[in-house]
Amino acid sequence: MINSTFIKNKHLLSRASFGIQFHQINDLDKKSTKQFLSELIAEKEFKPINIVSNDLEIDYATFSKLDSNAKKIKSKKNREQNILLNLKFFDEMLNSEDQLREKMAFFWNGHFATRIINPQFNQDLLNTIRENALGNFGDLLKAVSKSPAMLQFLNNQQNKKGHPNENFGREVMELFTMGRGNYTEKDVKEGSRAFTGWGYGKDGTFQERPRFHDSESKTFLGKTGNFNGDDILDIILTQKITAKFITKKIYRFFVNENIDEKIAEDLSENFYASNYDIKKLMTEIFTSDWFYEEKNIGAKIKSPIELMTGILRILPTKIYNPKNLIVYQKLLGQMLLYPPNVAGWPFGKSWIDSSTLLLRMQLPQIWSGLRPLDLKPKADDDLQMGMSTDLIKKKKNGNENFTIDWPKIEILFKDKNISEILLQKSLNGDGKYINQFSDGSIKMNIINIMSVPEYQLM
Incomplete structure (x- = not known):
């Protein structure tokens, strides 16, 4: 175990939040890890996102x-709202300030993945995930399963008696709860029959039709009865493999892709209990x-969102046209x-x-105005959501x-070891090669350190 509170705090903030925020730098070696964690898990008022207009035809x-x-016209408005x-x-x-909630919501947003054009449905599902991100997994599973987006x-809107659609019935086990190999094709068919009639009305609310x-009897995971969708989810939650599957995925996301099986087993037992x-x-x-x-520190590659938010959290930045962030995401x-x-x-x-590696390493230079963005997203209107790639304005120097x-940053970073703050892993070699491309200023040292391969790790 690493004994340095400074290193432990950096590690915690990189995993339980979206990285060190500018105002937290001075606290890294002053606050205990317990204090930081207490702030992260403290109960905070949930604030739903309410940005989508309610006049959309759903x-x-x-x-x-x-x-x-x-x-x-309607499609354009949908894209703009998304x-x-x-x-x-x-x-x-x-x-x-509710960083752990949002980090968990980011995880669940990828776990319960949907991709639809209806912004109201997207907003409703996102708020459902955010609200339940740190609550009870069973409640989250049921709420997501009944969301119009899912x-x-x-295709469960088309799942009807006599003509069952198996898409949701399969994925709820394979991807959301149990994992492949822990159920049979018969379980898929019988479970899908139980979800028949689950849909949503014109106002976007869940309906059991x-x-x-x-309403005939079904046999699912060894149990027989006149099951509905809630019954199926309850049966899935009684399976210890569900707790193990979810725990392992959380371990891979928050700890290390190389799973310690003994630790994961203990975690899943406690999660189930x-x-x-x-x-x-x-x-x-x-x-x-x-x-x-030490094996868990700097052991993960930052996702693009974690990379972008990490840079912007530690460097106070004014973004004049936030829509440009969509282009970088793409x-x-x-x-x-x-x-x-x-x-x-x-x-x-x-x-x-x-x-992507080249752009990831150039991002600090581009956002600092030292080089232009020389790439453009592919002409894929579906993925661009109708956005013009010309949103990113250029000038000769960036x-x-x-x-x-930078003046604010230079005051805070003065007399500090920049690489120790910014990196989870030490630079390869002695790091002197960075000075070859630096004028010695704090600004250039920060940009250069953010541009090294080690900065891609968390």
Whole structure:
């Protein structure tokens, strides 16, 4: 176990939040890790995101009857609203004092992955996830399963007696709860029958539609009865493999991709015994000595969102056109509310390829105005959500959309070891090579250290 409080605090903030915030730098060696954790897990008032206008048409049948021009207008507004929702979620990650909630919401947003165009549905699901992020996993599972976003994305609106749609019934076990290999094809078929009739009305609220529900007996995971959707989820939650599957995924995300099987087993047993208390699980992780062992520090590659928020949290920055952040999300391969598929975003080395690594390492220079952004997102209107790639304005010496408060930063970083603050892992070698590209100023030292491969680790 690492004994340095400074190192432990950096590690905790990199995993339980979106990184060190500017005002926290002086506290890294003054506050105890227990104090930082206490602040992170302290109960705070939940503030739902309410940025999507409520005049959006959410009934597909009605939308399909509109003429082409009206559809175009409506689709454009949907895209604009999704962009605003994306940026609001990003802002919560960046600035919210409820950092652990937002970090957990980021995790669950990738776990319960959906990708739909309806911004009201997206906002409702995001708020459901954020509100329950540190609560009870069973409550979260049921709330997400009944959300219009999930019901639409996995086609349960079309799941009806006599013509069952198995998409949701399969994914709820394979991806959301138990993992592949822990159920049979018969369980998929029988479970899907129990979810028949689950849908949503024109106002976007969950509905159980009796006329579409298969009320005959089903046999699921060894139990037989006239099950409905809630019954199926309850049976899934009684399976210890569910607690193990969720615990291992949380371990990979928050601790290390290389799982310590003994620790994961103990965590999952306690998670199951607590009736799936998420906050209790996270507290156990962050208070355990093994969490702070050297093998777990700097062992994870930052996702694009973690990289971007990490830079912006520690460097006070004015963003003149936040919509530019969408372009960077796309270029780096992680657009909020738009996962690649129902399995969500990848972990680890999947984030790195020849093009994304170069941009990741150049990001501090681009945002500091030292070099222009020379890349453009591919012409993929679906992924761009209708945005123009010309949003990022350029000037000869860089990007004029970001202004970093360097005078303020230089005062705070004066006489501090910059690399010790910014890096989780020590620089390879003696780090002298950084000075070859620096004028010796605090500004250039920070930019250069943020541009090294080691800064990609957390």
